[in-house]
Amino acid sequence: MGVHLRARATVNALESASQAEQAWKDGDTWAYGTWAQVRIGSAIAHVMAGKMDGAGEALQPVLQLPDELRLATLAARLARELTPLLDDRHPLALRDHVREYCLGSTKMWQIPSG
Numbered sequence: 001m002g003v004h005l006r007a008r009a010t011v012n013a014l015e016s017a018s019q020a021e022q023a024w025k026d027g028d029t030w031a032y033g034t035w036a037q038v039r040i041g042s043a044i045a046h047v048m049a050g051k052m053d054g055a056g057e058a059l060q061p062v063l064q065l066p067d068e069l070r071l072a073t074l075a076a077r078l079a080r081e082l083t084p085l086l087d088d089r090h091p092l093a094l095r096d097h098v099r100e101y102c103l104g105s106t107k108m109w110q111i112p113s114g
Contacts, residue, residue, distance in 0.1 A: 001041045005048070005081075013045035017058075036062045036074050040082065047085045056094055063097045067104045075102040 001020075004013035020038045024030045039062045046054035062074070078098050086095045 001038065001045075005041060005044055008048055010045040010049040014042060014049075017042040017045070032065070032069060033071055033074070036065070036071075037077065040074065040077055044082050044085065047082065047090070052091060052094065056091070059094070059097070063101050065101075070101060070104050078102055 001013050001016040004010070004016060017038050020035075024035070039058050042058040043055040043062075046052070046058060079102055083095075083098060086098070
């Protein structure tokens with residue numbers, strides 16, 4: 001997915017996201033961090049393609065994660081890769097939700113051991 005995003009091959013990136021989701025449905029190991037990264041990648045692809053509804057739909061479950069599951073790596077990716085794509089043409093609500101998520105993210109050193 002990352003290679004497709006860098007190449008701005010949004011259709012291929014979205015297909016990769018779809019394949020990951022299907023693999024999880026079929027019983028592959030699911031981890032919320034990986035799942036969230038796939039969702040974020042999907043949102044980025046949708047924004048690149050000008051499909052804001054798809055971006056919001058992909059991101060919504062991630063943005064609703066409780067604070068203790070908001071990893072710094074996820075917030076960093078949102079800030080580094082998605083936020084620069086969002087400008088005044090994009091819904092203010094989406095920009096605000098992303099900013100809010102990043103403010104509530106858990107720093108790596110705050111994650112409890114064990």
